[in-house]
Amino acid sequence: MPSSSSSSAQQARQALADQLKEIRLAAGLTGTALAAAAGWHGVSKVSKIEHGIRPISAEDVRTWCRVCGVSPERTEELLAEQRAVAGMWVTYQRLNRAGLRQAQASVRPLFERTKLVRGYQPKLIPGLLQTPDYTTALLETVRSRQGAGHDDIPEAVTERMARQRILRQAGRRFVFLIEEPVLRHRLYDTAIMRGQLLHLRQAARLPSVSLGVIPLQADRRRVLPREAFVIFDTELVSVELVSGVLSITQPREVAMYVRDFTDLAGIAVYGNAAHDLITDALESLG
Structure with missing residues (x-):
């Protein structure tokens, strides 16, 4: 039975968050290191994004990809996914x-x-x-x-x-x-x-x-x-x-x-x- 709540949107947000976490780990960065390089105060924002608690903006995706050295092509793919997630609910x-x-x-x-x-x-x-x-x-x-x-x-x-x-x-x-x-x-x-x-x-x-x-x-x-x-x-x-x-x-x-x-x-x-x-x-x- 298809979902009858906003859980599908939450699942999509989490799927994007999981990809970003994989990118951070592949870059060899801790949450604290990523937050510092991104200019974010403390590790809280990184943790909330990776756990699907905080909606992720297009600017967040760009910053994340820049800090982790993601290719422009992969960055555009993630931005497209972010736009889809943002418009779901x-x-x-x-x-x-x-x-x-x-x-x-x-x-x-x-x-x-x-x-x-x-x-x-x-x-x-x-x-x-x-x-x-x-x-x-x-x-x-x-x-x-x-x-x-x-x-x-x-x-x-x-x-x-x-x-x-x-x-x-x-x-x-x-x-x-x-x-x-x-x-x-x-x-x-x-x-x-x-x-x-x-x-x-x-x-x-x-x-x-x-x-x-x-x-x-x-x-x-x-x-x-x-x-x-x-x-x-x-x-x-x-x-x-x-x-x-x-x-x-x-x-x-x-x-x-x-x-x-x-x-x-x-x-x-x-x-x-x-x-x-x-x-x-x-x-x-x-």
Whole structure:
């Protein structure tokens, strides 16, 4: 089962730290000697980096490599790994610091260059299939619970709605899986939920979209619910956790999410069967 916490980011940080420790030992330096040559006060910083306690900056990597006599090519490899590690884990507080519109805009290039988007949602309607009213209500909740640097919900909604144009662009494919309770959660008032379900039913008919609904009665003995995640081609998985977003790029871990998505897709229903579940949820609104 893929990690459902920031442990993957911590493991990646530790893997980089282990390489730096190997480099120090190969150079014949103690932690104290490295710290002195780097101009760092005491050995504490070296120890914290090597034990994965302290995040390592690009400047730290450059200094470490310079002191240990690492080649420019190897230094660039380590800097690339440092950039990947630094971008793996982002808290919602940090993500929303510049405002909700900026948070939405920050992922636009990723969506625009991706040809195959596969998303699984156990709680919410996927963003690309949301109505403006649903998104507005959702972002109001996000702002009150997670904080944001600016009161810019209308601008954030406009940004997310503009992103939906990729659903109609040629050469793209979108596969969405949602758990049936997503259709029935009374998150917002009846008018918002009715409009959202009607829109979802229409969006499922788009040529580029495949919508699967996992029924409550599905056999879950070998396919457990997961945290929400989106797979962008086979390069990146974005996992939505309680406190932040985890970005996974390691091929082995990406493959684990692809496997889980395939398993979840295998117990979902599509086409008329999915349409009927949406209609049932609509009728239950009264």
